[in-house]
Amino acid sequence: MTDTSDDFSSDLSDDLATLADTPAADTGADGRHALTVIGAVDPALLDLVDLALAGQDAVVIRAGLHFGADDETASSDGDDDDLVRLVSHSSADGFDDDPVRLDVPMPYTCPTCSLREVLVAVAEDRATQDPGGTTVILLPAAIELAHLLPRLAEDLADTGVRLAGAAHVLDATTALDELLEHRLLAAFPGDCRCTGAVHLANLGYADVVLALGRDEDLAGADLIEHLRPHDALLLPGLDAPLLETLTGLTHDSAASLSRIHPATTSAWGGPDDHGVWTLDLSASLPFHPERLRSLVVDLAGQGLCARGCFWLPSRPGRVCMWEVAGGALSVGDAGTWAEVPGAPSGAGDDAAAEPRCHLVVTGVGDEEMREQVRRAFARILLRPEEMAQALAWIGADDGLGDWFGQES
Structure with missing residues (x-):
């Protein structure tokens, strides 16, 4: 592990500039740079979102967590550090065949804490490059929004960055199995969580739920409706205006935490056509x-x-x-x-x-x-x-x- 320093953000500035050298259009609701995050349990769903956002007025950066002892790419490069990997190959100009990659040694032993600090540096650098633009972060698979975003919002307060909406993506065709059956994640060494626990937490916390593969006869779609809060927006598929919806929101971590607190959760209910x-x-x-x-x-x-x-x-x-x-x-x-x-x-x-x-x-x-x-x-x-x-x-x-x- 590599320890962080007080000038962590400035140390990254030159490298971060290479991730997004094409300014995006001004979509900030209050003139500040808009940072929005999108998470999922299945990384393949984030691949689809990445493709869908290509050519839109935002810079899209894919974030990943890579652990040196288990990562073939890191080992082949002779680097056994645990890394936060940032990859940008999508911008307002479209989807690039030659992505830009930046590997940042994790500042902390906690992967989520490390990710948060790197994202703060990314957001501040992007705000300097493109004050009124938008950056979309596709999170590493299975990140729990409630563990990442409240502190991220605090760290971005009084900066030139507005934390816009946060989304969780899942597939209605697999929702029953992933929410109701025991499927281990193993997203990082020592991870013993199951898919259902992460889905349940993120469905309750997210501002926007993006449900893919949704058909009229799917019980999975009804299950998602029962588990997402009434004040969380539901978008059915990638044809929906995801970027516009997320940038039109400002994330309220206190409200999101209240929705998932054990003593304040509600029975949101939903359609019962499929049992x-x-x-x-x-x-x-x-x-x-x-x-x-x-x-x-x-x-x-x-x-x-x-x-x-x-x-x-x-x-x-x-x-x-x-x-x-x-x-x-x-x-x-x-x-x-x-x-x-x-x-x-x-x-x-x-x-x-x-x-x-x-x-x-x-x-x-x-x-x-x-x-x-x-x-x-x-x-x-x-x-x-x-x-x-x-x-x-x-x-x-x-x-x-x-x-x-x-x-x-």
Whole structure:
């Protein structure tokens, strides 16, 4: 690894200039340079987007993460550094046969942190070259937008760059398998995420969802509708005005984070013509720790996507996260109820921060599975008569310390 320095951006300036020496048209909503990012799980979809944007009024830069020990190109060049690779072969003049490539040693051990710092340098350099133009970054495959963009937005504040809309691309023809089945990503060394987890997070966070391969009879298209927020724009295919739509937006990371927070997520729903359904399960009572442990398989189900929060009498001040995607269940601690987006700060007004159990579950067909989840949710809740003894759980071992990484 190579450590970064304070003048990291200026050190890259000369090299970055070669990536995009053709100014793009002025599309900035406020006169600043517009930076927009597009992500996907499948890199082949980014190839299609790259081709579709060629000849439009923007400079398109493909970003990649390359790890020296596993990268054949890096090894053949005698360079074993972990790299952020930038490739530009698309501009307002069309798609070039001879792309320009720049390899930047990762400034940090964290790939996402390294990518962010390189993108800041790219954006500032592009803003100097072309103040009112547009740069489109095609992200490395499987980057989680929520881990990249909030800090990127902070770093670009008070600069000549406006962070425009962020898009997530997926294929409706493969959406069922990628969201509901367990498919490992292995996007970088040690990556044990599944495709469903990244899709679910990015569908909730993105400003724009681009669904390719969408036909009227696809359950996958309906599934995407159920999982994307109502205030996220849905574009059906590459014929849609993707660049115009993204540059017309300004990314609001706080709003995007609120959409995917376990305690503020919503049941967005959608068409049910092809058997897609969504359950919106909510209760003010907590989960019983022992019944949760024994019925967790029934509540998680099979072939489902789920997200939301719950609380436990043994952990009354903590938001417990629940997520099912790609056949895998994730449970964890998501902070305090007072930290939930939108929770009031006044000591005398805590209605919005009331602990609650709220799970949003989406599946396709299988009404028996839907009813299994509904019944499990009701059975796990503390019964009203049990609430009188709820205080006895505080400070007691609830048997779930291995789930949350610590004892209660």
